[in-house]
Amino acid sequence: MRRRLSDQELRQALSELSQWHTQLIDEAQSLTRSYPFKNFMAALTFANRIGELAESANHHPQLNVQWGRLDIFWWSHDVGGISTSDVDLARASDALFNTL
Structure with missing residues (x-):
């Protein structure tokens, strides 16, 4: 089961994903x-x-x-925000882009 990232975990993830930021989608934070x-x-x-x-x-x-x-925009409906899966898939998205 996924869980929503804490504020500290989200800040850490964003420090590692320099091109990404958060945005509200359907009243939930997303990585974009x-x-x-x-x-x-x-x-x-x-x-x-x-x-x-x-x-x-x-x-x-x-x-x-x-x-x-x-x-x-990556976010997890089931947790109402950003989960570890979203962070992993943001990283994977960047990796795909870097292969172009």
Whole structure:
């Protein structure tokens, strides 16, 4: 069972995830990051890779695909905020981006 991160755990995670910040989604904190791309198709291709990651983890983010940008929001509905799974998947998202 997932659990929501404490404020101290969240501060620590954010110090390690320098490109990420928190944002309220449906009254719960989420981890969010915008990834830049050269065009819409590159952003969409990356969104599909994130979709594969999400399916393998059975944990699904909100994705906003735009021309030249993909915004990702990770949070756990069952705990009403950010869990260790969200932090792990934010790291995995960055790792995927770094392979491009």
